[in-house]
Amino acid sequence: MLRNYINGEFREAADGRTLDVIDPCTGEVYDTSALSGAADVDAAMEAAAAAFPAWRDATPAARQKVLLRVADVFEDRAAELITAESRDTGKPLAQMADDEIPPVVDQIRFFAGAARLLEGRSAGEYLEGLTSIIRREPVGVVAQVAPWNYPLMMAVWKFAPALAAGNTVVLKPSDTTPASTVLVAGIIGEVLAELGHPAGVFNVVCGDRETGRLMVEHPTPAMAAITGSVRAGMQVAASAAKDVKRVHLELGGKAPAVVFGDADLAGAAEGIAAAGYFNSGQDCTAATRVLVHESVHDAFMTELVKAATGTVTGLPEDPRTVYGPLNNAGQLSQVSGFIDRLPGHAKIEAGGHRVGDQGYFYAPTVVSGLRQDDEIIQNEVFGPVITVQSFTTEDQAVEYANGVDFALASSVWTKDHARAMRMSKRLDFGCVWINTHGALAAEMPHGGFKLSGYGKDLSAYGFEDYTRVKHVMTAL
Incomplete structure (x- = not known):
């Protein structure tokens, strides 16, 4: 069974509910995953919120070290990631090895480097006797929802910039493709423990659309990020509007x-x-x-x-x-x-x-x-x-x-x-x-206009999307 990963532990759904996971090559059930409800989402958000102050205050170099170590483990355990992803999606094994694992590792390493470039654009005197400073800060806990077309890669596009910027994460994979994300949770959890960081920095909650809705509507996250359909993006934007959460949407296309x-x-x-x-x-x-x-x-x-x-x-x-x-x-x-x-x-x-x-x-x-x-x-x-x-x-x-x-x-x-x-x-x-x-x-941004959503993935632009800008002014 594929379980949630909350505060450094693999857990079944609090009420014991499960979802069938289907092998798309056969149409047959090959495993089950947790079907998370409000109690599970509450637990994940509580863990992420508790871990945030320490992770926020960790030096950029410390966060970089975590991501670089995660990238190394991805390379070492590539065969496991490929097997998990292919079982859920039916993707060709050779294609995963050649076209997805290398860029995924590269993208994690890119954001590891970006972690050390979290800086304001200027400091100076714009009013007499006063100095202004610009701070770039993490937004807080981030609720993230990844799609089923690229479960592993889209999970990376979500968690890597968020963690690099100092946020903590609760990530939900698609109900049809949870396997690689659950494996990733274990990898990140092991690295966090190895390097002495709080277990709640990264959490995974499995489930369906209702689980995703509970995450987005939860009062704890400061930001919701989704890659998915236009319909799902509209629902997320509407839900997030109730408490003015920041929203990052990568939706459909018709290239x-x-x-x-x-x-x-x-x-x-x-x-x-x-x-x-x-x-x-x-x-x-x-x-x-x-x-x-x-x-x-x-x-x-x-x-x-x-x-x-x-x-x-x-x-x-x-x-x-x-x-x-x-x-x-x-x-x-x-x-x-x-x-x-x-x-x-x-x-x-x-x-x-x-x-x-x-x-x-x-x-x-x-x-x-x-x-x-x-x-x-x-x-x-x-x-x-x-x-x-x-x-x-x-x-x-x-x-x-x-x-x-x-x-x-x-x-x-x-x-x-x-x-x-x-x-x-x-x-x-x-x-x-x-x-x-x-x-x-x-290094280059990915994101669209119109019904394709807003916000950027990848690049420094994607990294900045997971930060907020603060103006600090002091009298001389």
């Missing part, structure tokens, strides 16, 4: 990939397919919405269909597997529903069906002939489905790209540098990639 006539079509198709199908398309930045110039539409479509049909979905241990199953039965139903409801003018160029009769596998799919107001263009599918529209002018490309409610990520594919620069200015998205899609660096 356009704009392909101009001068682009390397084979390279663009390969890059877009890789970014669209990675993690079964369950990625808010996935290249799911292609806008291609009409002059190269057919040629590009040939290349994209070739890339799609060459993409293998299968079991985690199969070295040929590019992506595994969708995360859960509900997600399989959602993706299938978008395809079942396609309008008559749409054409399925590849895929468009479930794979096998066990688990939640879905074929790499390409859909063409779509219009801007079609449901599948306007709403997030969150599956291995890439749509294709054509455009005639740069202005129309911008209109189509920006003509959705999401604004997280986008890409432009062209050999024309001036056009790329114009498009990067005009595209209303938090990230614009040029001739690539999906690359992330710990």
